[in-house]
Amino acid sequence: MKAFTNVNPRTLEDAVSALTRSRASGARAVVSGGGSDLLGLIKERLVQPDIVVNLKTVAGLSNVRADARATTIGGLITLDALSREAHIRRDYQGLAEAAASVGTPQIRNVGTLAGNVCQRPWCWYLRNGYACYKNGGDRCFASSGENQYHAIFSQGPSYIVHPSDTAPALVALDARFRVVGPRGERLVNASEFFVLPRVDPARENVLQDDEILAEIVLPPAVSSRRSTYAKILDREAWTHALVSAAVVLDMDGDVCRRARIVLGGVAPVPWDRPRAAGLLEGQRVTPELAAAVAEAAVSDARPLAKNGYKVPLTRGLVGRTVLALARQ
Amino acid sequence: MKKLSRRNFLETTAAGIAAAAVPVETGAQPTPTNQGTGPTGPRTTLELVVNSRRHRLDVEDRCTLAELLRDHLHLTGTKIGCDRGECGACTVLLDGLPIYACSYLGVWADGRSVETVEGLASPRGLHPLQESFIEHDAPQCGFCTSGQLMSAKALLTVNPQPSAQQVREALTGNLCRCSNYNQYVAAVVATGRSARLGPGEDIA
Ligand SMILES: Cc1cc2nc3c(=O)[nH]c(=O)nc-3n(C[C@H](O)[C@H](O)[C@H](O)COP(=O)(O)OP(=O)(O)OC[C@H]3O[C@@H](n4cnc5c(N)ncnc54)[C@H](O)[C@@H]3O)c2cc1C
Ligand code: FES
Numbered sequence: 001m002k003a004f005t006n007v008n009p010r011t012l013e014d015a016v017s018a019l020t021r022s023r024a025s026g027a028r029a030v031v032s033g034g035g036s037d038l039l040g041l042i043k044e045r046l047v048q049p050d051i052v053v054n055l056k057t058v059a060g061l062s063n064v065r066a067d068a069r070a071t072t073i074g075g076l077i078t079l080d081a082l083s084r085e086a087h088i089r090r091d092y093q094g095l096a097e098a099a100a101s102v103g104t105p106q107i108r109n110v111g112t113l114a115g116n117v118c119q120r121p122w123c124w125y126l127r128n129g130y131a132c133y134k135n136g137g138d139r140c141f142a143s144s145g146e147n148q149y150h151a152i153f154s155q156g157p158s159y160i161v162h163p164s165d166t167a168p169a170l171v172a173l174d175a176r177f178r179v180v181g182p183r184g185e186r187l188v189n190a191s192e193f194f195v196l197p198r199v200d201p202a203r204e205n206v207l208q209d210d211e212i213l214a215e216i217v218l219p220p221a222v223s224s225r226r227s228t229y230a231k232i233l234d235r236e237a238w239t240h241a242l243v244s245a246a247v248v249l250d251m252d253g254d255v256c257r258r259a260r261i262v263l264g265g266v267a268p269v270p271w272d273r274p275r276a277a278g279l280l281e282g283q284r285v286t287p288e289l290a291a292a293v294a295e296a297a298v299s300d301a302r303p304l305a306k307n308g309y310k311v312p313l314t315r316g317l318v319g320r321t322v323l324a325l326a327r328q
Numbered sequence: 329m330k331k332l333s334r335r336n337f338l339e340t341t342a343a344g345i346a347a348a349a350v351p352v353e354t355g356a357q358p359t360p361t362n363q364g365t366g367p368t369g370p371r372t373t374l375e376l377v378v379n380s381r382r383h384r385l386d387v388e389d390r391c392t393l394a395e396l397l398r399d400h401l402h403l404t405g406t407k408i409g410c411d412r413g414e415c416g417a418c419t420v421l422l423d424g425l426p427i428y429a430c431s432y433l434g435v436w437a438d439g440r441s442v443e444t445v446e447g448l449a450s451p452r453g454l455h456p457l458q459e460s461f462i463e464h465d466a467p468q469c470g471f472c473t474s475g476q477l478m479s480a481k482a483l484l485t486v487n488p489q490p491s492a493q494q495v496r497e498a499l500t501g502n503l504c505r506c507s508n509y510n511q512y513v514a515a516v517v518a519t520g521r522s523a524r525l526g527p528g529e530d531i532a
């Protein structure tokens with residue numbers, strides 16, 4: 001691995017100033033959560049930092065607090081701790097399921113929620129150092145190359161899929177992200193946090209180089225609301241989703257009042273399907289309706305040469321997940 | 329069924345000495361061999377407990393926990409397979425939880441407690457999991473075995489009598505290139521069952 005200096009800030013302010021100071025001196029600085037993605041990127045020389053700012057030493061960023069206005073989750077909570085948190089399991093089940101679906105126990109014991117959301121794409125061209133958009137180049141090798149794991153919803157120019165399991169759940173649950181930087185802090189809606197390649201092909205989210213994702217803020221629990229996260233893999237475990245679906249339903253008896261369906265593994269950002277979800281509102285959720293919702297969720301898909309299988313896979317996943325959640 | 333080989337005699341004796349004494353180790357360290365030929369990078373002095381023994385070490389910041397254990401402490405029972413979080417051979421316990429030592433910096437373990445496969449045996453003999461692994465012929469080439477043991481140890485600590493399905497889930501992050509998964513699962517399930525015997529009763 002390239003040599004670098006690890007710094008251990010005690011506070012977010014220290015972490016931000018470590019980033020700004022290193023940059024001012026011409027050093028390349030990156031932040032690390034669990035490091036389960038970052039160290040791989042450094043070993044592959046895709047990231048070549050002089051300074052690694054270790055957020056694990058920042059106090060107070062790994063717990064869950066709830067009051068009448070919000071449930072706030074520290075960005076440094078590990079995925080394992082998040083998936084076991086009683087309050088999250090009860091009121092935000094889809095998020096607990098998403099966290100539990102990541103990788104392996106070893107990855108969930110170190111991987112953080114913020115790191116999961118901010119992980120870089122796992123496109124094999126990017127990870128193998130091809131000079132693609134994501135590596136500062138000017139093309140997407142997947143668009144006409146080996147694209148079996150790539151996007152079925154993208155207008156380009158890059159066809160990566162957003163890899164995070166927790167991101168679709170956070171978008172579906174109307175989370176907001178507290179971002180802290182040298183100019184203070186801002187609260188960004190999860191649905192506006194992720195950016196499409198046509199906005200900026202080199203990035204996956206709105207974070208600037210000197211900003212840190214500090215906390216995730218969820219709206220307060222609602223007793224009529226239920227949520228789930230379903231993930232399909234090409235083997236039983238230890239890999240990213242081929243396709244996944246986060247579904248949130250507000251139910252009034254057996255009638256759905258409000259629905260949210262956000263897909264993973266199919267687009268460069270968590271892929272919100274408001275039109276499909278809208279079909280559920282004010283309706284009893286029958287198998288026929290679930291099938292219509294599933295069809296609407298993929299009707300505008302534009303698969304590449306080798307990932308057409310993702311269309312029926314997504315359709316099937318959405319239909320069965322919506323139905324199972326409504327009947328839960 | 330305990331066979332005493334020269335190898336486990338040496339290992340258990342070493343573990344016994346380690347458990348008895350808890351001085352801070354500051355002995356000279358060899359120069360790590362696997363970090364390229366360039367000049368060494370920024371270093372940090374850190375303290376951590378490994379298998380109940382406290383160590384003070386000076387390592388490069390880029391040194392992974394797996395390299396720290398193997399190259400600086402000579403605890404080569406922790407294996408490096410992929411070096412990318414994709415195989416599990418490097419699994420150790422950090423404050424009791426299994427992690428990939430190849431994908432964690434040594435400096436991040438400052439002030440924390442690490443358990444490796446070398447910490448399993450005691451002066452009384454092998455750990456019940458190790459006995460059970462032998463009885464079930466679980467290791468084939470053995471390269472994944474120390475990682476499998478550490479994941480199994482973490483499971484039995486929180487769930488002393490796991491079902492086969494629970495064992496499979498706990499060992500998800502440990503590949504076995506020899507594909508001896510069924511023997512590993514059976515060995516862990518059997519260890520859990522035999523744990524039903526009262527304390528002091530022979531587990532093997
Ligand atoms: C074999 C393998 C399998 C995996 N399987 C899955 C999977 O199934 N699902 C899945 O979702 N992921 C998976 N991952 C990806 C990744 O390891 C996890 O998503 C993990 O949660 C990342 O969290 P971390 O804290 O370790 O991130 P880190 O490695 O610390 O960081 C990841 C990136 O985010 C940035 N970052 C981290 N924290 C912050 C912050 N607070 N603010 C701003 N930027 C930040 C870092 O600079 C880095 O670029 C897998 C990884 C491996 C190696
Ligand atoms: S060597 Fe660490 S997971 Fe393979």
Ligand code: FES
Pocket residue numbers: 466467468469470471472473503504505506507508
């Ligand atoms: S015993 Fe050979 S890899 Fe598992």
